[in-house]
Amino acid sequence: MEKELRSALLGHAWTTRHYIKSGWEKEDQKAEAYAEITALIDTLIAVNGASGNKATEEAPKKAPVAVPPVDPVPNYAPPEWLYDESYFPVVGRRFSPGEFAEYLKSSDLDEMKWSPEGITIHHTAAPNLSQRPNGFEEKHMGYLRSYYKGKLGWSRGPHLFVDDHGIWVFSPLSSRGIHAKSFNASRIGIEMLGDFSYDDDPFSGRGEKVLTMSKLAAALLMKYLGISPGKLNFHRHDPLTSKDCPGKKIEFDDFEEDVLEMLETL
Ligand SMILES: [Zn+2]
Numbered sequence: 001m002e003k004e005l006r007s008a009l010l011g012h013a014w015t016t017r018h019y020i021k022s023g024w025e026k027e028d029q030k031a032e033a034y035a036e037i038t039a040l041i042d043t044l045i046a047v048n049g050a051s052g053n054k055a056t057e058e059a060p061k062k063a064p065v066a067v068p069p070v071d072p073v074p075n076y077a078p079p080e081w082l083y084d085e086s087y088f089p090v091v092g093r094r095f096s097p098g099e100f101a102e103y104l105k106s107s108d109l110d111e112m113k114w115s116p117e118g119i120t121i122h123h124t125a126a127p128n129l130s131q132r133p134n135g136f137e138e139k140h141m142g143y144l145r146s147y148y149k150g151k152l153g154w155s156r157g158p159h160l161f162v163d164d165h166g167i168w169v170f171s172p173l174s175s176r177g178i179h180a181k182s183f184n185a186s187r188i189g190i191e192m193l194g195d196f197s198y199d200d201d202p203f204s205g206r207g208e209k210v211l212t213m214s215k216l217a218a219a220l221l222m223k224y225l226g227i228s229p230g231k232l233n234f235h236r237h238d239p240l241t242s243k244d245c246p247g248k249k250i251e252f253d254d255f256e257e258d259v260l261e262m263l264e265t266l
Pocket residue numbers: 121122123179235243245
């Protein structure tokens with residue numbers, strides 16, 4: 001079969017070469033050449049299909065996503081909020097993936113004052129990773145609150161800040177936050193620590209850890225708050241922003257694929 005195809009292709013090549021030289025003078029020659037090449041293409045596709053699609057088999061497969069353990073926490077009780085105030089309350093606590101899963105099922109979320117439908121991903125840009133060598137600390141939650149409240153005049157901020165050690169709940173998940181003009185009313189905001197446009201690498205070291213933890217946070221929100229897997233997006237998808245969140249180096253499709261893969265394992 002291979003020999004036959006080879007000679008048919010070669011024959012077609014000679015014919016086409018001849019027609020090109022003569023400037024495709026005759027319409028019937030054109031029609032004949034087109035019919036010939038179409039038949040050849042169909043045969044090639046049929047043969048390739050029958051041989052088990054070798055090309056696809058040999059293509060390198062995407063490495064399976066590494067899911068951090070979501071260890072169960074027996075007798076879990078939600079923590080006291082760092083700022084338990086009516087104006088700009090802040091939970092301000094860091095959760096391991098297992099604790100975060102328990103938190104999402106806890107009494108802290110018994111009274112939802114909104115119905116989140118999706119998730120929007122950001123990066124902090126400033127601070128970048130080297131400005132927070134140990135990730136966030138409790139005092140940083142206070143700084144963030146002062147910045148949003150004092151400088152920007154906001155009454156709340158993004159819901160989660162994720163570093164390379166865990167998931168910080170900032171603005172309570174039971175109320176809408178402020179993080180992306182078009183999505184505040186319907187989406188939970190997740191800030192990833194780092195500058196993934198310039199200073200930090202999202203594919204190695206601490207940057208990779210932050211990304212993995214953030215993807216897991218998104219997957220856990222989908223599982224325990226019933227957020228639709230189809231409702232994940234990036235801040236830069238907001239037509240009302242000029243920001244490139246969560247960083248130029250991060251492709252949406254790859255990020256989403258990993259989140260959905262993690263969700264399957266939960
Ligand atoms: Zn953003």
